Amino acid sequence: MSTMTKKIECPNCGSKKAFEDTNTGTIESQINCPRCGYARSVSYKRDEDGKPILKDENGEDDIDNYIPEVKELADPYGAFMIKYIDGMVQMGCLEDEDDMEEFEKWVKKLKKNNNVELIKVSRVVDEEKKEKILYKREEQGV
Numbered sequence: 001m002s003t004m005t006k007k008i009e010c011p012n013c014g015s016k017k018a019f020e021d022t023n024t025g026t027i028e029s030q031i032n033c034p035r036c037g038y039a040r041s042v043s044y045k046r047d048e049d050g051k052p053i054l055k056d057e058n059g060e061d062d063i064d065n066y067i068p069e070v071k072e073l074a075d076p077y078g079a080f081m082i083k084y085i086d087g088m089v090q091m092g093c094l095e096d097e098d099d100m101e102e103f104e105k106w107v108k109k110l111k112k113n114n115n116v117e118l119i120k121v122s123r124v125v126d127e128e129k130k131e132k133i134l135y136k137r138e139e140q141g142v
């Protein structure tokens with residue numbers, strides 16, 4: 001199984017940098033926007049063995065006959081980005097202010113690990129992008 005990623009336009013803020021990951025094996029997909037934090041995932045109801053449950057039991061084993069479960073974060077607080085020293089990048093969405101508070105606690109722990117280069121949060125407020133840098137690693141006397 002592999003994942004296919006394509007750039008799409010964010011349905012919330014219109015950013016062209018949103019992306020959709022589709023698992024080519026399970027056809028489940030996830031949209032994330034690194035600008036405003038919009039997220040939407042589509043998965044399919046499965047039975048205990050992991051097989052998709054069919055709407056029409058006698059119908060075909062086809063995506064049109066699966067039961068979709070859609071989760072949408074339509075009014076996000078923002079999106080975060082963590083860039084590690086080894087080049088790994090982690091991105092995610094923040095649902096609300098509580099989520100942001102939790103994230104800030106996590107950031108405190110991350111700083112101690114000393115393996116992070118940059119941590120920032122991006123939000124869209126009144127259609128304007130606001131970016132906040134929570135942490136930036138100091139240049140270590142190169």
Ligand SMILES: [Zn+2]
Nearest residue numbers: 010013033036
């Ligand atoms: Zn967006």
